[in-house]
Amino acid sequence: MEIHGGDIYTAEEELQTDYVIDFSANINPFGVPASVRKAINGAVQQLVHYPDPYQRKLRHALGEFHQVHPDHIVCGNGGADVIFRLVRAVAPKKALVLAPTFSEYAKALEENGCEVQYWTMPEPFVVTEAILDELEQGSYDFLALCNPNNPTGTLIAPGLLQQILDLAKQKQVFVLLDECFYDMTEDEMGIDSMILDSGSYANLLILKSMTKLYAIPGLRLGYGICSNAELVERIRTMGQPWPVSTLASEAGCAAVEDHTYRTQFLKFLQEERDFLYDGLKSLGFRVWKPHANYIFFQVPGCYDLDRRLLTYHVLLRHCDSYVGLNAEYYRAAVRSREDNQYFLRCLRKIISKRGLY
Incomplete structure (x- = not known):
């Protein structure tokens, strides 16, 4: 385990x-927002019905929040669930994963028969331009990045990240860009999410989680943003058909509105x-x-x-x-x-x- x-x-x-x-867990010490508690209590009466398998209301709320089309959003039972669904949908053969980083990328890849190669970040554990040579020379079809990285908290320089994504697009390498902790960096100059640029990369899925910022790890709610609507639908169909509970969906809708x-x-x-x-x-x-x-x-x-x-x-x-x-x-x-x-x-x-x- x-x-x-x-x-x-x-x-x-x-x-x-x-x-x-x-x-040991990176959860907001403020606790569950009052707005989310209220939404959960109000949704109890809906528990007599199955959850919406398409998460229509939640995807619409997330789409408005991020200014992307709801068809470009796939939701899951936490960020880890989206990772596993993505890997099953893409079915890569050889992947490049940073070291050290979140373990579930490699676990999902290996469980699906993908060969995993690690690229060790040089001290002080930052991604350097050397990764471009590795991508250029290796026969990879999948790349996992975490920005900011877990557990080091280090960031990929914006210019370098752009180079990586451009090269991956050219080499037809699918990129999982984990931005689950990006919300914590919004006060820093020059650090921008790739969400608004995601339309330029059909080979990119940006992973997000509501666990950390809104202190709801027990509800399990994560999602991915990808401009390839066909792939998004394929990811949705992987795994069991109700990955997001009714309570989690209502909590997510309330959370994004709690500015x-x-x-x-x-x-x-x-x-x-x-x-x-x-x-x-x-x-x-x-x-x-x-x-x-x-x-x-x-x-x-x-x-x-x-x-x-x-x-x-x-x-x-x-x-x-x-x-x-x-x-x-x-x-x-x-x-x-x-x-x-x-x-x-x-x-x-x-x-x-x-x-x-």
């Missing part, structure tokens, strides 16, 4: 408590992200400048920081399960000021009482 963040259940079972502060919640969170994120980043740096860790709602850091020589933190009821994402990383790397979500301060205090206690190495 793949290891992911957010497994509070195992931690609670081990600690014999329901009190766990979860820094106040979104604006308040992004303002909060800028402040708390810097606070946590500075705090981790002050402890002497090697910390990557964050571009999402999580912070990637390395503690050289320390391979069990997650276990040590668990005694303080803090759940941290250990990154040794990512291809290209060892047990010295960790990822921490940005949470409330109170939680972030507690997290830093726990780290200081570990350093002062026991030492890290």
Whole structure:
């Protein structure tokens, strides 16, 4: 089984408590928006009917939000579901995947008989122009990119991303561009989503998720945007016919209309992200400048920081399960000021009482 963040259940079972502060999952600490709660409650009476297999209302709402045609949107049971459906629909033979990055790309590809080659990002884990040579020389028909990347939080330079997409189009390589954490970068100059340019690339699907920003991972709601309407329909038909529940659909429609919640969170994120980043740096860790709602850091020589933190009821994402990383790397979500301060205090206690190495 793949290891992911957010497994509070195992931690609670081990600690014999329901009190766990979860820094392992990159979820908005504001919690579920009131508008979404209201929409879910209002949709309960609709549960006597099957969900709409075409997600008409949801795709229309997402289309208006992103300014794309609803026929260019495919919805799924979380972003991971869309990944697996896409791979089944495209059926690639040889794929190029970054390392380190989200594990579900490779898992979906390998489960469908695709050969996976990893392209290791050079320190400090950024995509460089060298990937263009790899695409030019390799016989790939699929490329998976994550921007900002998970778990490193690093971004692909806009000019380079354009070059990659242009070359992939020329070489007939299908590109999965995961922008699930893009919403966290909107305050940064020069960083633009590729959604409005997606019409130029029929070989591109942009992956989005509502899990992180709107704090609804338990509902499972993700979607893809692709200008190839025929492929979108083919992706929709892969897997079971009702991937989006009625409650998830109504929640998604309400979420995209809640501009106040979104604006308040992004303002909060800028402040708390810097606070946590500075705090981790002050402890002497090697910390990557964050571009999402999580912070990637390395503690050289320390391979069990997650276990040590668990005694303080803090759940941290250990990154040794990512291809290209060892047990010295960790990822921490940005949470409330109170939680972030507690997290830093726990780290200081570990350093002062026991030492890290």
